[in-house]
Amino acid sequence: MSDDARMAADARAQASLLNPGTSAGALLREARENAGLHIGALAATLKVPVKKLEALESDRLELLPDAVFARALAATVCRILKLDPSPVMRLLPGQVTPPLQAGIKISTASFDRPGMSWHAPLFFRMPKAVVVSASLLVVATLALLFMPSLDRLKLKFGKPPANAAGTMGSAGTASLTETTIARAAVEPMPLAGALAAASGTSAMSASPPALATPASAVPGANATPLLLADTQAAATGLVVFKTRGPTWVEVTDAGGVVQLRKTMGGGESASASGALPLSVIVGRADSTDVLVRGKSFELAPLTKDNVARFQIK
Template sequence: MHIGALAVALKVPVAKLEALEADRFDLLPDMVFVRALAASVCRTLKIDSAPILEQLPRTSAPLLKTDEAGINTPFRAAGDGFGFSFWHQLSKPFVLAVLALLVGIVVLVFFPFKPRTEVASTVQPTAEVSVTPLSTSAEDAVSATEVATSGLAPSLLASDTDGSAVPSTGADAHAGAVPASAANFSAAIVSGSGASTGLLTFTAKGSSWIEVVDANGVVQVRKTMSDREVVGVSGALPLSVVVGRADSTELQVRGKPFDLTGVAKNNVARFEVK
């Protein structure tokens, strides 16, 4: 039989029959295909295929993989396997560290940390001043005194020769609300052109309120300053100073500028000059 007719009968390409005839098994898919093709050719030609198959290379029979553990292999249902694996993975240190990091990020996002702003004692480079914030009780006393003296005159009048300040007539109505020492103003308080001679010099850029108490507890000045008013203050150190509107008041300590906004809280500056 012609090889072309044999290829048509077997429904295989002529090239595969030629490769089988030339023992070019590398051109064929595998040895199983080679042995099957050879058996089909023998069956078509009506010859015994046993001698021919004996001459062809044999393929290794596939071995079934047996379970090494055998019957002792633990059985695990499909639903149980996922739960055990999840908790097993969750107990690993790396997973715990990642979870802790995520919890920290969530806390920072939803509960941001807001540090409290505290006025620390600082030394200003422009003046040798030691600043000490006043206690809470002193702040309450100052606030009460500020309310009590809100009816005072905008400025104090200078005296004849010693420069002592005389309260205005409006202050008589509030004499019972302020300490008795408030009337004993220092002779060093001067308003006007001579105010720059004091230890402290206040210059108002608008309506402001100041209070200075010396080391003996004597109120050197407590008044409401008007725009462009200048007040000089001296007394026994340390001096406790309170400025009601820090942004509208300029201060010079021993002739050097002092930044009130650096020690102000809610636009109220409280400090000591030593």
């Protein structure tokens, strides 16, 4: 629309205010025709059905959804046609808000009163005892789900059971005693035969039992070499663990095979080897000494929450 046509349309719109017979739809239709714009092209530009524009231009506002839609559509058409929307808006009906009826009473009753409204949420209509019981049940369930097991707490912070330690100690002592007695009973016989053949006298042949007596009477003489042999055998692995208190260790080789998984008490030792790299986990690093290839290995830099994890390559 040219400036002259727009000014003419605005002048006619202002004149329509003085002419009661002029309508908003007539002003919009006249402005569109003066701009040389087809109603279908205008509908395509606004992306609205042609029937709605026809209803607006023919002042059949009852065919439109509501007065707000009619005013918005008219304002958009004025903006496209570059027409002053004020005269058109004055001719369109405004949004009417129905007044409150005088006979309607607004309830101000509180939900805390005995006669509370049943439109309140279910949570507020439940008895307090039920709400408290449900809350306690939820808290107890969460505590059971996230509480660590008693066995893990004992392993991490506690000492091994006394009966288990006593059973292990008695079994180890009995095994060591039986081995010592068996060796002491076998060793005097070759010693007695050798002495009898060398001396050829009855006095010298009677002396081997006297020499064998201290060996059988003092078990510590043979027990010490056994303990040393066991310690040397445990120290021959690629990684050796020596404990000062309850702990647990796990060693896995490069193929994923578990070479060692053991719960250990204080004063014990264990070793492991396998295909490198070895993945090592130490349950209580503060109670465990580690030797890697015969050298002391520091666990402190690798420890988190008293659990050390490292690899041997």
